[in-house]
Amino acid sequence: MNVLVIGNGGREHAIVAALAKSPKVGKIYCMKGNAGIAELAECVDVDYMDNAAVCDWVDAHKDVEYTVVAPDDPLAAGLVDALEARGHRAFGPSKAAAQIEASKSFAKGLMKKYGIPTAAYEVFTDYDKALAYVRGGKFPVVLKADGLALGKGVLICETLAEAEAGLKQIMLDKAFGTAGNTLVVEEFLTGKEFTPGEEVSVLCFTDGKTIVPMLPSCDHKRAQDGDKGLNTGGMGTFTPCPFYTKEIADEVREKILLPTVAAMNAEGRPFKGVLYCGLMRTPEGMKVVEYNARFGDPETQVVLPMLKTDLLTIFEAITDGRLADIDIEWESGACVCVVLASGGYPQHYEKGKAITVGDLGDAFLYHAGTKRENGVLKTNDGRVLNVCAKGKTVAEARKKAYAAAANIDFEGKQFRSDIGIKYNSGV
Ligand code: AMP
Ligand code: GLY
Secondary structure (H helix, E strand, C coil), X not given: CEEEEEECCHHHHHHHXXXXXXXXXXXXXXXXXXXXXXXXXXXXXXXXXXXXXXXXXXXXXXXXXXXXECCHHHHHCCHHHHHHHCCXXXXXXXXXXXHHHHCHHHHHXXXXXXXXXXXXXXXXXXXXXXXXXXXXXXXXXXXXXXXXXXXXXXXXXXXXXXXXXXXXXXXXCCCCHHHHCXXXXXXXXXXXXXXXXXXXXXXXXXXXXXXXXXXXXXXXXXXXXXXXXXXXCCCEEEECCCCCCHHHHHHHHHHHHHHHHHHHXXXXXXXXXXXXXXXXXXXXXXXXXXXXXXXXXXXXXXXXXXXXXXXXXXXXXXXXXCHHHCCCCEXXXXXXXXXXXXCCCXXXXXCCCECEECCCCCCEEEECCEEXXXXXXXXXXXXXXXXXXXXXXXXXXXXXXXXXXXXXXXXXXXXXXXXXXXXXXCC
16 A cells, blocks of 8 residues: 655654555655655655645545644644545544644643543633733743644743743744634642652554553653753653553543543544643642644654554554554563754754764664755754664663764754653663
């Protein structure tokens, strides 16, 4: 079967690589792809935010039998609905179901209505009312732009002055565009003894009836070591997460995963695809920090390499509503991903820097933002490369990933040196 994958980052490279291993998959196309994806797929230069243009391209390519929509924005824009309306098979939630990510106020309302544990919150569309509420509240406080904002629309404000500045930035200056027309003000969740709560990303396959969690992974969202600096799209990940025990996984299944699938059905928005639950461990139990309607980036880069089952088989089972009929198997051991970013990311950075790749040992690379110009590999975005490695333990995997990362160079290369270190005493 020939397959089209929508997207152009490290997540899509990992999806393309997993599909390329499938004996069922013939040719892979990727819209738009990058220099790494181009080694496995034919890259197609069509704007995937234009539903009609994508549908026209799929209509014209009769050999393409299945389309995988990976990023949040085309899902929120209804690309899966548009493809299905033209009779094409596609993987990903409908526009109505993707609202669980595209609108934080929708997601919070859903959790409140169906008793799914999450931080207390209020929603505002009026700046003065939001300001009055924040002035009367506790700190830190969390401000969230309602809509999609490249993972950057969340501000954790320690003081009233910071919160006032944040409110202005989101609601008046529209730093995140129309995503900030509606604002969610959230209680700050903490772990035991008021340390920041431990977080885990639980990506799940679901066909709207059955839900199967993938291996748990931990992202590092802040730009700098020690969780300092600005929030980013994600600077590195590892799996497994030692704190995520069988007891916690069972609690999450009963109190969060099953109720979320049921809630989406009850709302008439059955969710089929990958449901990503960003969770925090708090003294009252596990709580939802955010939902995403898709594979995480860079979580996918450590989770899919551990998948033993054929990915296309899982995708098709979801599309056909028979996920309960298949067994999904994982490798044991660990995987670590270190993101190499452009200097200055997530703020201002330059593109077009030449990249040299030396000996990687048994680490492997997914390209996040690269292009090839006259045969030369160059940086093309904030996040550039994902250096991944497997090992028996997180410590072993991180050692291999960092050894490989040291052999990759480009001007301004920026990365965190503490990915996966939290749980293995400084190895
Ligand atoms: P989000 O984009 O919603 O995942 O938020 C980005 C990051 O901000 C999360 O991974 C958390 O580390 C942090 N965060 C978001 N909401 C809260 C909250 N209510 N309490 C504490 N930290 C939060
Ligand atoms: N790694 C966070 C995300 O994909 O939203």
